[in-house]
Amino acid sequence: MRIYQIAIASALTILVSIAFACADNGTGDKKSTASISELPPIPKEMSYANEPVPLVNFDTYESLQREIMVNTFWHSQTLFNLMQASRYFPLIEPILKANNVPDDIKYITIAESSLQNVVSPAKAAGPWQILEGTAKQYGLEVNENVDERYHVEKATEAAVKYLSRAKESLGSWTLATASYNIGLTGLKRHIERQKQASYYDLLLGDETGRYIFRVLAFKLILSDPKSYGFDLTKKDLYPPLQYTQVQVDSTIEDLASFAIANKTNYKLLKLYNPWLRTNTLPKNPGKVYTIKIPKEGFRENAYTQR
Incomplete structure (x- = not known):
């Protein structure tokens, strides 16, 4: 032995x-x-949501450097983040733009969930990690059969409503983003107790204290992956899902049969519509659901045609 x-x-x-x-x-694979x-590069200047990041402060600089190092050298997860972003950012970006919300806000989804439909220990769910009560407060349907926290576009709309309200209350997108982690009341309590109005001047718990810097690190790496050692081509990234849409205002007794009738299968129907939580969709009076149907041929040709 x-x-x-x-x-x-x-x-x-x-x-x-x-x-x-x-x-x-220096002679190895170019994609290593x-x-x-x-040490991964740190810019001399940067902003978040058009708000300056005070990198002249040593504590700000070192906090950002820590998160950049963590995510630059966490290779598999950062590669996955880049691949996921290619698929889902095109769904998120137009909603942010339409609501006059800075594009940088999209990086919250990477910090929260890596754009996966995960559930936190506190039962926050979906790519934006929204709690059930908050979801209902901002107009999402959450029940046994339907959970719109898993609907990327609708969850983005809800997150935008929360963040816009938080920005109006706190005065900056940076603080609004921090409140997405700690809560509006909790962040206001720290601001009042410490008599500081900037996130970068607040002493916060480890999670919230690192939160903005994680988002900033994702912005830097995903905006310029080559500078951080990730030399991916378009063929390496996940292609956005292609689909048609069907509107439904009546009960669907069996989603598997519905999928077959629409020339797909139950597995793909759920992949495209993760907000459908069971195998049925009861009628909701006054509501019309829009279901994505996989585009014929996309499954087989998603990579070969790129």
């Missing part, structure tokens, strides 16, 4: 050495990410 342990340890040492050598030399001997 001891011999086997030594052999395994030796093999692992060799593999790690090879990995570091490949990361460090930055080596750990190189």
Whole structure:
């Protein structure tokens, strides 16, 4: 047993050495990410939602540097974020623009969920991680059969309403974004207690204290991935889903049969419409649902035609 342990340890040492050598030399694959001997770049100046980030302050600079390093060298997750953004940002960006909300707000979805339909320990759900009570407050339907927190466009509309209200109350998009993590009441309490009006001058808990810097790091990396070692081509990114839409104002007893009738299957129907939470869609008086139907041929040709 001891011999086997030594052999395994030796093999692992060799593999790690090879990995570091490949990361460090300049003759390797062009798509290899930055080596750990190189610090990722930090701009001399930057803004968030058209509001300046005081990088001249050492604490601001170091906080941003920490989040950039974490996400630059967390290769698999950052690659996944880049791929997801290619699919879902085109759905989010027009809604932000239509509501006069800065485009930078979209990076909240990466910080919150990596654009996945996850559920937090506090039961916040969907790409924008919205609590059930907040969802209903901002017009989303949440019940056994339908949960619009998983509807990217509708959840974005709800998030926009919250953030616009928070910005009006707090005076800046930066503070509004911080409140998305800690809550409006909680952030106001810190502002009043510490007598400071800037996020960058507030002493906050670890999660909220890092939150804006995580969003900033995602903005930098996703806006200019090559500078952070991620040399992806268009073919590497997830293509936006292509679909037609069907409006429904009556009960669908069996979504599997509905899918087949629309030349798709239950799996794809749920992939395109994750807000459908069961295998039926009861009629909701006065409401018309819009269901996305996968475009014929897209599944087979999504990558081959790029």
